[in-house]
Amino acid sequence: RAINTKGFNRTIDYIADYLSINTNYYINKTYFPIRTFQLANNPILLTSINGVIINRTYSTDLTKAEFFHIQYSTAINLTDFTALTVIPNGGCLDEDWLSANPSPMGRIVLVKRGLCDFIQKAAFATTYQAKTLLLYNDGASSDRNNPIFISLDRSNELPALFLSFDLGQELANAFLNSTSNASVCLIIDLVNIPPFPVANICADTPTGDITQTIIVGSHSDSVPDGPGINDNG
Structure with a gap:
């Protein structure tokens, strides 16, 4: 509205x-x-996989974007690369977060779309003291590949971004491969x-x-x- x-x-x-x-x-x-808040500048997301650093594409044209901002995300200025934790099974149950290894506490968590709504996923991320929430599309159909615009609850306390299926899966695969080293840094700059x-x-x-x-x-x-x-x- x-x-x-x-x-x-x-x-x-x-x-x-x-x-x-x-x-x-x-x-x-x-x-x-x-x-409410609005973006002061376009958010920045850098990924590092096995030492290869890529500045990921932000665009208001979601067909071209690799990630997009989330309404009611908080701000963050994380310039040091920080390790990921992938939350299994959609992150809709306590056992998903308790079984995540390493623990999500103080880490950037990567959570796939599906099984419950995004506000529930963000609430779990807050409960388990994640540093930042990265949601990504599930690729279940052709219209579920690009990042999408979503809104979290106004009381949300976490920085958050929404990734494309391709980018999210690339990071998830790198995390699950024991020989890979996957981390990200990001900046979300907001004005009140x-x-x-x-x-x-x-x-x-x-x-x-x-x-x-x-x-x-x-x-x-x-x-x-x-x-x-x-x-x-």
Whole structure:
């Protein structure tokens, strides 16, 4: 949703005004602050496999990118190459993290897509004190090879990137090969955006039995350059 834009704010005003004019509902707009971040610069990811260092490709064109940033990742300036730990079986269970060798504590963890959602994987990475989370696509079909844009929970405390299937598998294979030496360094540079208000609208019928309440909910979307409802009005 294009929150804190002209389009979104006009949508909120339109809905509240329409309900006030055309219904006898009690209308209440409530506001709460949202804190967020944005990239200050394109993130950097360097990989080292058996001493061969490669500066991996970041691009907003995901068909060309080897990795992409993750919304609500935290910042990191890791200029020393740091060893990886690959988390087996998708990283969706405690035993996946407990069986990882070496332990994920203080290391960069590589976790494949699938079996549970990305927020759960990030929560496990935090619980087991990983230093950084690298997620990668699973290559299960032709549309699951490139990196994708995802969002973690706003409370996420880990730096995180999303890798293509090819890059993730290359790192995983190097890790699993006892004769290889795989490590990465990365920089994610963020700037804080000042908190801004986001509105909720509650419309309550003036009549009826308060012990028999039906709640009907919807969300409104808007695009930054177009005031009004985009879908799900």
